[in-house]
Amino acid sequence: MPLEKYQYLSNVWRDDIFKNKVVFCTGGAGTICSAQVRAMVHLGADACIIGRNVEKTENMAKDIATARKGAKVIGIGAVDVRKPELLQEAANRCAKELGSIDFVIAGAAGNFLATIEQISPNAMKSVIDIDVLGSYNTVKATLPYLQESAAKHRTDGKTEPANGTGGRIIFVSATLHYAGTPLQSHVSVAKAGVDAMAMSIAIEQGPKGLTSNIIAPGPIADTEGIDRLSKKETRERSYKAVPAGRYGTVKEIADATVYLFSDSGNFVNGETLVVDGGAWHTAGFANG
Numbered sequence: 001m002p003l004e005k006y007q008y009l010s011n012v013w014r015d016d017i018f019k020n021k022v023v024f025c026t027g028g029a030g031t032i033c034s035a036q037v038r039a040m041v042h043l044g045a046d047a048c049i050i051g052r053n054v055e056k057t058e059n060m061a062k063d064i065a066t067a068r069k070g071a072k073v074i075g076i077g078a079v080d081v082r083k084p085e086l087l088q089e090a091a092n093r094c095a096k097e098l099g100s101i102d103f104v105i106a107g108a109a110g111n112f113l114a115t116i117e118q119i120s121p122n123a124m125k126s127v128i129d130i131d132v133l134g135s136y137n138t139v140k141a142t143l144p145y146l147q148e149s150a151a152k153h154r155t156d157g158k159t160e161p162a163n164g165t166g167g168r169i170i171f172v173s174a175t176l177h178y179a180g181t182p183l184q185s186h187v188s189v190a191k192a193g194v195d196a197m198a199m200s201i202a203i204e205q206g207p208k209g210l211t212s213n214i215i216a217p218g219p220i221a222d223t224e225g226i227d228r229l230s231k232k233e234t235r236e237r238s239y240k241a242v243p244a245g246r247y248g249t250v251k252e253i254a255d256a257t258v259y260l261f262s263d264s265g266n267f268v269n270g271e272t273l274v275v276d277g278g279a280w281h282t283a284g285f286a287n288g
């Protein structure tokens, strides 16, 4: 196995913590989400990734499957998260072929840089539909499976759940809406909606043993987000504005994912884990 495939992973985790578990991920062919799923698969999970582009999604599934000998990874392409019926079919297929859905990553997102003058009603609607309704559709399609998974490990409420809990959701959000970010009104609105939904689900579904959390990545190197959203010529200035002095890596988002889905995250619910090197705390930080 080529060593670089494991660079997304810290050494603190036992290598089978997600054995017999299944992760379902939208946006799974993208750079950030594929690293999140790859880490889970490396640590024992099987996976189903969902994308719009058939070839890209299927190829990524094959690539992720190399993270662990014997891993089963299904890539289901031609699924637009705006189409609830397609997502439901995909969730049903995942559960049928892999046995369950224990973890969900709602990662599909749409973005581009545009001022409010440049954003047409359809452009605004497209981003809200992909991010907010797409996340809703993802949860809706997988919720019965997540509840079933969580029920296996529910306790009387007085004790911690048994090891190997399932029934967990991570929404991949952003930090753009914590302040006013120029050229990002559409995404800021959408991600604020995603965060609000994640918190409501945490409270509603907590009694059923589910957790619902948010990972808010900052600027992450070598991602489609950075390619689309930051200009190459100002990138040096932009990463110097991050207190950590650099952009993040997909490994750091994968590690946050492993933490929240692992037993270490059992009691974390309705929270946002910001992984941005402190960037959003910096006055005047913008995409560059």
Ligand code: HXC
Pocket: 109, 110, 111, 112, 113, 114, 118, 119, 120, 121, 122, 123, 124, 126, 127, 130, 173, 174, 175, 176, 187, 217, 218, 219, 224, 225, 228, 229
């Ligand atoms: C203004 C634009 C535009 C642009 C598209 N539109 N690009 N408007 N500036 N650069 C408009 C179109 O003209 C159209 O409006 C409407 O948006 C829908 O576009 P379509 O291409 O027809 O639709 P669709 O296929 O649904 O595209 C969705 C999309 C696109 C969001 C517009 O960018 C997309 O699919 N992106 C997915 C991949 C992606 O963005 N990944 C990166 C996520 S990164 P009209 O009125 O002409 O019909 C991320 C990180 C955030 O989210 C945090 C960073 C720190």
